[in-house]
Amino acid sequence: MKVFVVYWHPEPQSFNAAMFHAALKALTDAGHEVRSSDLEAMRFDPVSSRKDFTTVKNPDYFKPQIEEMHASENGGFSPEIETEIGNIEWCDLMVWQFPLWWFGLPATLKGWVDRVFAMGRTYGGGRIYQSGVFQGKRALLSLTTGGPEDAYQKGAFNGDIAGILRPIHRGMLQFVGFEVLAPQIVYGPVRLTDEDRRLALAAYAERLLKIDQEHPIEVGTY
Numbered sequence: 001m002k003v004f005v006v007y008w009h010p011e012p013q014s015f016n017a018a019m020f021h022a023a024l025k026a027l028t029d030a031g032h033e034v035r036s037s038d039l040e041a042m043r044f045d046p047v048s049s050r051k052d053f054t055t056v057k058n059p060d061y062f063k064p065q066i067e068e069m070h071a072s073e074n075g076g077f078s079p080e081i082e083t084e085i086g087n088i089e090w091c092d093l094m095v096w097q098f099p100l101w102w103f104g105l106p107a108t109l110k111g112w113v114d115r116v117f118a119m120g121r122t123y124g125g126g127r128i129y130q131s132g133v134f135q136g137k138r139a140l141l142s143l144t145t146g147g148p149e150d151a152y153q154k155g156a157f158n159g160d161i162a163g164i165l166r167p168i169h170r171g172m173l174q175f176v177g178f179e180v181l182a183p184q185i186v187y188g189p190v191r192l193t194d195e196d197r198r199l200a201l202a203a204y205a206e207r208l209l210k211i212d213q214e215h216p217i218e219v220g221t222y
């Protein structure tokens, strides 16, 4: 299997970094081909702008989706964006590793989606959801939280984690055609003992060794 891992955390000694490196090792050990984008190491700029393109459709009014469609028709994405789209097109499984920030993706990873999920190339013209460009591919969110697991249940003060992740699962990944696997979540790693963090890393590595046998989950359409 071909696996593309996208990762962001501002600290290379973080627990997220440990999750990222554990994933690269486990996937490689399992015999998969692995590519990765470490967005912090790349100093990835999350802001959509004309630098995403080598082509120009309208020089007077910058509308990202219009420029994306034009670039899709004319091979006009910058090398940086072209590489990221190429990695998505190449992979069978895409993994995102990140800390949950404000109930969502941290800004750099969100900006990666803004810039890389380009209209015309990754969606559009009726190619969304079950007819999406990336149908047949699967995606896995691997994240950490600050809050404990019991705060992320229905009726608890943060609410159901499935509802919090729905905009990512449904509005981003399924929108462009991916099927999603059950998320890998380490709740409050800072609250765990060193031994429990080590066990969490081992459990993730163990899961990844058999990830090609997993089935996608239902994400509600409500």
Ligand SMILES: Cc1cc2nc3c(=O)[nH]c(=O)nc-3n(C[C@H](O)[C@H](O)[C@H](O)COP(=O)(O)OP(=O)(O)OC[C@H]3O[C@@H](n4cnc5c(N)ncnc54)[C@H](O)[C@@H]3O)c2cc1C
Binding pocket: 009, 011, 013, 014, 015, 016, 017, 018, 098, 099, 100, 101, 102, 103, 104, 144, 145, 146, 147, 189, 190, 194, 197, 198, 201
């Ligand atoms: C702007 C912002 C918004 C946030 N919003 C939310 C939110 O909406 N909801 C929420 O729940 N939380 C939120 N948080 C908290 C955040 O999600 C957590 O701080 C984060 O997920 C913890 O992961 P980390 O990788 O940063 O942990 P770290 O603090 O980097 O790591 C935890 C511990 O693991 C240790 N460690 C590192 N590597 C290893 C290893 N190999 N083996 C064992 N131990 C290791 C570290 O040394 C550290 O002691 C927010 C934080 C910020 C800054």
